[in-house]
Amino acid sequence: MSPRLNDRVLTLVLSGAAxxxxxxxxxxxxxxxxxxxxxxxxxxxxxxxxxxxWHPTATNPQFGVWPMIAGxxxxxxxxxxxxxxxxLGTAVAIEFYSFKYVMGFLTRFIELLGGxxxxxxxxxxxxxxxxxxxxxxxxxxxxxxxxxxLGLMVAPTVALTSLTAIRSVPSEYxxxxxxxxxxxxxxxxxxxxxTAARGIAGGALLAAARAxxxxxxxxxxxxxxPQIPKNLFEPIRTVxxxxxxxxxxxxxxxxxxxxxxxxxxxxxVMIILGIVEPFRKRVAYE
Numbered sequence: 001m002s003p004r005l006n007d008r009v010l011t012l013v014l015s016g017a018a019x020x021x022x023x024x025x026x027x028x029x030x031x032x033x034x035x036x037x038x039x040x041x042x043x044x045x046x047x048x049x050x051x052x053x054w055h056p057t058a059t060n061p062q063f064g065v066w067p068m069i070a071g072x073x074x075x076x077x078x079x080x081x082x083x084x085x086x087x088l089g090t091a092v093a094i095e096f097y098s099f100k101y102v103m104g105f106l107t108r109f110i111e112l113l114g115g116x117x118x119x120x121x122x123x124x125x126x127x128x129x130x131x132x133x134x135x136x137x138x139x140x141x142x143x144x145x146x147x148x149x150l151g152l153m154v155a156p157t158v159a160l161t162s163l164t165a166i167r168s169v170p171s172e173y174x175x176x177x178x179x180x181x182x183x184x185x186x187x188x189x190x191x192x193x194x195t196a197a198r199g200i201a202g203g204a205l206l207a208a209a210r211a212x213x214x215x216x217x218x219x220x221x222x223x224x225x226p227q228i229p230k231n232l233f234e235p236i237r238t239v240x241x242x243x244x245x246x247x248x249x250x251x252x253x254x255x256x257x258x259x260x261x262x263x264x265x266x267x268x269v270m271i272i273l274g275i276v277e278p279f280r281k282r283v284a285y286e
Contacts, residue, residue: 029266035259039063042253048260054226054237056246056254063257067226069264071143071236074229075222076212078147079154084204086151087158092188094159095166107163114156122220125149130221137233141223144232149217154207161206165199166192208272212265215240239265 039048043063051064094106125145134140169192177187193200223235224245237245239261247258 029263032259032263032266036256036263039253039256039260043257048257052228054242056251056257061253063253065239065242065257065261065264067228068237068239068242068261069268070228071222071226072212072238072240072265072268074143075146075150075218075236075238076208078143078232079150079211080204080208081151082147083151083155083158083207084200087155087203087207088162088193088200090155090159091162091166092192094163096184096188107160110156110159114160116153118153118214119216119220121149121153122217125217125221133233139223139235141221141235142233143222143229143236146218146222146236146238147232149221150211150214153214153217154211157207157210158200158203161203162196162200165196165203168199169195205272209269212269212272213240214238215244219244 048063048065049069050066051062052066053062053064054067055062090106090110094103098106125148126141129148130140130145132140133142133145173191173195174187177191182191218238219241222238222241224237224241225235226237226242227234229236243258243262246254
């Protein structure tokens with residue numbers, strides 16, 4: 001088989017894989033949209049997204065999904081808010097401040113931490129973190145517990161992707177900085193981090209995608225009360241936890257609302273991608 005024919009075959013195979021992947025995403029979107037129609041038609045968009053009460057089994061049911069959407073957004077933003085500097089700091093420490101034999105050990109340890117199942121993090125948070133928070137501010141199962149557990153879960157993703165991005169910075173930059181007498185801190189802050197910003201942003205995006213779609217950990221530590229929290233110590237319920245808790249209900253409208261929340265979650269991820277992608281492109285060309 002000639003090299004040109006090999007290239008054509010590989011192009012067809014990769015194009016087919018891309019079409020199948022895109023088609024699966026489209027099918028999932030259409031399925032969620034179809035299952036959501038009864039809720040949209042019967043309940044109405046305004047009651048679904050502007051009502052802050054969730055009482056699906058009451059005599060006069062209320063299907064306000066806004067508390068769950070707010071809970072998912074708050075816990076994700078909070079988790080990324082502390083996981084990003086911790087993960088980036090860990091990557092910088094491994095690359096520039098650790099010995100070679102320590103560097104390998106720390107990298108393997110972070111990879112191991114990133115592979116721990118989410119239910120293990122949730123169980124640790126339930127038996128250790130929640131009682132500690134409850135000691136200072138009951139009830140313990142709260143927004144801050146979810147932020148801390150999710151941040152710990154996604155910090156390895158941020159650290160590993162940031163480490164890869166930092167190591168992709170051309171070695172000529174380091175030699176040039178040494179020749180100019182640039183200090184290590186100045187070199188890291190002014191050259192390495194800006195040059196690796198695209199990869200760091202990609203790591204933060206992957207971490208946010210994992211955090212906003214997490215179920216078991218937040219189910220165990222956040223308290224599962226559908227409300228908009230007034231402070232970090234109040235319980236919340238996320239979209240994913242709400243689906244997991246109530247998917248067994250047989251009411252048509254109730255199930256349809258749950259499918260609608262899944263559709264909203266998918267749209268939120270698409271919006272995040274839409275916001276981050278132009279930033280990544282802009283950084284790439286600077």
